[in-house]
Each structure stands twice: as C-alpha cells, then as structure tokens.
Amino acid sequence: MPINAPPEYYKAEEKYRAAKTREEKIAALEEMIRALPKHKGTENLLAQLKSRLAKLREQRPKKGRSRGIKKEGDVLVSIVGYPNSGKSRLLKRLTGADVEVSEVPYSTSEPVVGVADYGGAKIQFVEIPAFFRPDHIGIVRNSDAVLVVSLSEQDARKLLESIRCEDKPFCIAEPDEDCEKIKERIWSCLGLIRVYTRNKGKVERRPVVLKKGSTVRDLVEEIHSEMLESFRFARVWPGKYPGERVGLGYRLRDGEIVEIYA
Numbered sequence: 001m002p003i004n005a006p007p008e009y010y011k012a013e014e015k016y017r018a019a020k021t022r023e024e025k026i027a028a029l030e031e032m033i034r035a036l037p038k039h040k041g042t043e044n045l046l047a048q049l050k051s052r053l054a055k056l057r058e059q060r061p062k063k064g065r066s067r068g069i070k071k072e073g074d075v076l077v078s079i080v081g082y083p084n085s086g087k088s089r090l091l092k093r094l095t096g097a098d099v100e101v102s103e104v105p106y107s108t109s110e111p112v113v114g115v116a117d118y119g120g121a122k123i124q125f126v127e128i129p130a131f132f133r134p135d136h137i138g139i140v141r142n143s144d145a146v147l148v149v150s151l152s153e154q155d156a157r158k159l160l161e162s163i164r165c166e167d168k169p170f171c172i173a174e175p176d177e178d179c180e181k182i183k184e185r186i187w188s189c190l191g192l193i194r195v196y197t198r199n200k201g202k203v204e205r206r207p208v209v210l211k212k213g214s215t216v217r218d219l220v221e222e223i224h225s226e227m228l229e230s231f232r233f234a235r236v237w238p239g240k241y242p243g244e245r246v247g248l249g250y251r252l253r254d255g256e257i258v259e260i261y262a
Helices: 007-018 022-035 040-058 087-095 134-142 153-162 179-190 216-224
Strands: 075-080 112-118 121-127 145-149 170-173 192-199 208-211 233-237 244-246 257-261
Touching: 007 022, 022 040, 022 153, 075 087, 075 134, 075 179, 087 112, 087 121, 087 145, 087 179, 112 179, 121 179, 145 153, 145 179, 153 170, 170 179, 179 192, 192 216, 208 216, 216 257
Parallel strands: 075 121, 075 145, 145 170, 192 257
Antiparallel strands: 112 121, 192 208, 233 244, 233 257
16 A cells, blocks of 8 residues: 655655764654654554654663753743744743754754743743654643644644644744733633732732632632631722622632732
8 A cells, every 4th residue: 555655754754864863863753754644554664663763762872861841930831843943033032041043953952941921920931952852752741831833733733742742732833923922822721810919009020820710719728728717808900890899709810919808
C-alpha cells in the first residue's frame, strides 16, 4: 500500500539524509513523523522512524540537561512552535527577556524564561526549543497552558499531540501580535480571575488569583481560612453599586476589588 506522503515528508527526509549532527537528525525525524500520514500502509514505516528517533534520543549526553523550571509566577505558560516561528521574538516582546532573536533555525538550545505583568498578576513564560527534548517536553506538561506560535488551530493540535501534551489548554499567537491581547487570551483560556483586596481604603497592587466562578468564601479561604469564623460581610467594587455589601456566596468577577469585614 503506498504511503501517499505529502511534500513536507520528503523535504524532511532530505534534511535527515543531509544531517551531520545528532540534533539535526532528531529534528528531521520528528518532522518526518509529524508529516507522515497515519494509516495502515504507514504503520511499519512509522514504527521504524520512532525506533530510530528513540535510539538517537538515548544517545544524548545527560550532563547539563534541564531539570525543570522553578515556578515564579501565578501561572506558567510554555511557548512552543517550529523553528523560525518567532518564539524568541514573542518572548522578548512579552517579557523583555534577554534572549537572542535569530533567523538561524534551532538557535535556541535551552529553555528561556521571562515574566510578564498582567494587572499585577505574574505570567511566567518559558520558550521551549524546537528540538523538543524529553526533559523540555516535561516542562510543557508541567505548565498551566501552552502558547503555540504561528500555527493554525489544527496544526497546533497536531504539534501538541506529537509531544503528547494534547490535554493542555492552549492559545495561538503571532510573534508581532498585541501583547496585552495575548495575555487576555491566556487568562481566559485558563479560566482565571484577578481579585484585588482592599484594607482601610488601600487597594493591594498584587491580586489574588482564583478560578472563574469563585466566591467570597473562596477568597477568604485563600487569604486566611481562620477568617471564616469571624467573617461578617464584604464590600465589593464595582458591584451593583460602589461598595456593595455581599456575603460569602457572592460570585466574584475578574478585576473586582473586595474589602473583607471580620
């Protein structure tokens, strides 16, 4: 049965044959596997390609490998995409991270981290190199969400499936897209809200991050669960009117200010 592979497969096959380094061979094999049609006629070839890829990955030196990323923000978002998709440029625009932006494919060999502010909340971004090493894929799996660069939704799903991260919430972005819109999309994708606490007229700049649908009770428990025993009421801005008095069951919205009376 013919494999009926698209031109992308044969281009990747040429790259594999011309590859001189282990990393170049791994990258080409990964492209071949992604481009190869998945049907009965390609089962044996697919198995051979995966076996070859596994052997090359096992040959990688373990010294100096990334062991993960320490979470420093309210959420951790992995930036993924194919070579020259604009991942580094986007990371730099979002966070100001000191990252080299190059037209040379595979110029980013290790994860690069940056943190962006979103209304006082901290979004930690990590650029994942296009080699997709197993330890780097582990970072993606530990992320709260994935930002896929320069791909359609269908191709983004295929990429995430290829690295076995298809269960992760994801958003799609272009390298030069408005950064605030990207952050808004990530927040919505994760289903999170920011709630700002107020004490004696002073509003905290750093919000409490909660799941969408959370109530005043959830906020109190997040701040200090013992406050529930002495809780009397809370006031909310904007509410139905500024300073609306509410109870523990009040459902909070993104950006609201809450002052707790106990």
